[in-house]
């Protein structure tokens with residue numbers, strides 16, 4: 001069931017259009033992640049949904065009701081901010097229970113729900129501390145607790161984990177995901193970290209300068225990126241791109257010829273100029289593998305696999321190979337390319353072929 | 354390096370500070386135990402606590418404390434309440450805020466003597482605009498400066514008029530330093546504007562408020578110029594403040610010993626009021642400590 005709908009919402013600051021008219025609909029109980037490079041308008045979009053930023057045009061619907069002109073407080077959303085935004089002079093208990101108290105809930109109810117949220121988030125021993133005596137991770141948990149107890153229709157997260165260290169981030173992202181699934185509350189989550197987006201989302205919205213490039217499940221984004229931007233943004237290490245030609249079911253890369261996989265050959269066997277994309281992890285053997293020789297410049301052993309960095313002609317390439325793969329720096333090396341995992345984009349529109 | 358070199362740098366500065374701050378204080382303290390007259394010159398004579406005793410037995414002294422405290426306490430409360438309200442309005446960019454921002458600060462830049470002179474004209478019982486205003490309500494020729502209660506009210510008004518901008522300035526700086534996200538979080542959580550002010554803004558500004566009020570209290574106790582120009586302490590001694598009383602003792606009777614004693618009593622009065630205030634403020638800020 002559709003829960004949230006953006007209809008042609010846009011945002012301009014003066015003459016600068018930060019978010020051009022944008023459409024998006026979000027299902028009930030879905031975990032949606034907005035992802036994109038810095039400054040692409042993710043926060044702005046989220047804040048328009050929260051009501052903290054006015055829309056320049058367009059309408060936002062929650063549960064079929066037009067909430068575009070409603071005050072933030074009347075939208076029944078709960079928001080978690082990047083800098084926690086806790087009330088510094090209130091204890092953890094008061095921070096979490098404050099909204100309930102203001103809205104006239106009975107003390108017993110507040111206590112029960114605060115205790116429950118604190119238990120869920122592992123904050124029980126810190127209930128009487130002030131925020132400044134907590135670590136970053138604990139503070140963010142308090143902020144999440146504050147959102148939880150309100151039992152809102154929608155959770156909004158604006159980069160809640162970006163102030164935390166890498167290890168904590170990994171822990172917290174699964175915690176948030178788990179909590180959301182248990183509660184079944186629709187969540188809109190903003191991040192610029194594609195790993196976070198991939199691991200948490202039911203569907204990912206990839207944005208670039210205010211424009212939605214693709215909305216899809218994480219695995220679809222990875223396997224069938226709609227254009228070159230999405231392809232380069234999703235996946236790490238990121239995809240290699242080459243200017244190439246397709247002729248006679250073969251890919252011409254410099255003076256090397258790689259045989260296309262059968263179904264690709266059928267589809268675009270004589271396309272002409274293309275952008276050829278291959279992920280580093282798809283430099284592997286398979287039935288449709290073709291051999292590519294390139295000059296290795298740097299070898300980066302990571303343990304579980306090894307990265308080879310080099311150039312094909314004058315174009316850079318990064319390949320992920322087996323740790324025991326025999327390669328030498330400053331010497332040519334031949335690697336298999338799994339052509340069934342290759343991506344092709346139009347050289348002008350950069351749209352997937 | 355020989356550490357002794359540091360003494361070369363430390364001691365001159367230390368002595369200088371000692372000479373220019375402590376010496377006058379100690380000198381004044383010794384003078385306060387003597388009788389010294391400049392006009393006609395009489396040789397200093399040690400009189401012990403006589404000066405202090407005389408002052409404490411003088412009803413004028415207690416009257417001056419009462420007058421000063423009344424003016425200061427009421428005007429500081431008004432300054433704070435009005436100042437914070439205006440700062441909030443400016444912070445939330447009410448229409449016309451930018452014009453306000455400039456004009457509102459002007460009174461603070463005027464010398465109190467000028468302010469008093471302006472006020473003297475405004476509150477002239479026959480010719481002043483204040484009189485014309487009250488005449489509209491059928492209250493003609495009110496004795497603004499010649500009735501004790503009116504005169505105190507006028508002084509409070511002037512103090513408030515002149516020093517509210519100071520409070521506005523500092524409170525506005527404080528407001529603008531508060532983290533915006535906290536208030537956005539509260540807005541999303543449907544906390545009304547009044548509760549946001551009561552439960553978030555006000556507590557977060559408490560330490561600053563305490564400091565601002567403290568500064569205004571201490572400064573307020575020194576009030577002399579406006580009183581001097583406007584009423585000269587009259588009618589009778591009903592608007593005489595502590596500093597004006599000291600001035601009258603020192604420069605009309607030229608009794609330096611007595612004046613010094615008065616200064617120290619003034620210091621004690623300020624310390625007493627200041628300590629009482631700080632104790633109260635402390636209690637309040639502790640409740641909201643971060």
Ligand SMILES: Nc1ncnc2c1ncn2[C@@H]1O[C@H](COP(=O)(O)OP(=O)(O)OP(=O)(O)O)[C@@H](O)[C@H]1O
Pocket residue numbers: 013016018036037038039040041042043044045191192
């Ligand atoms: N008040 C403003 N006036 C003018 N431009 C603004 C204003 N606020 C934001 N912008 C612009 O809007 C664009 C989108 O900003 P937004 O904060 O939504 O980016 P973001 O995707 O959240 O980026 P990040 O990942 O860095 O948080 C930016 O280019 C920014 O410069």
Ligand SMILES: [Mg+2]
Pocket residue numbers: 042043044159
């Ligand atoms: Mg942002």
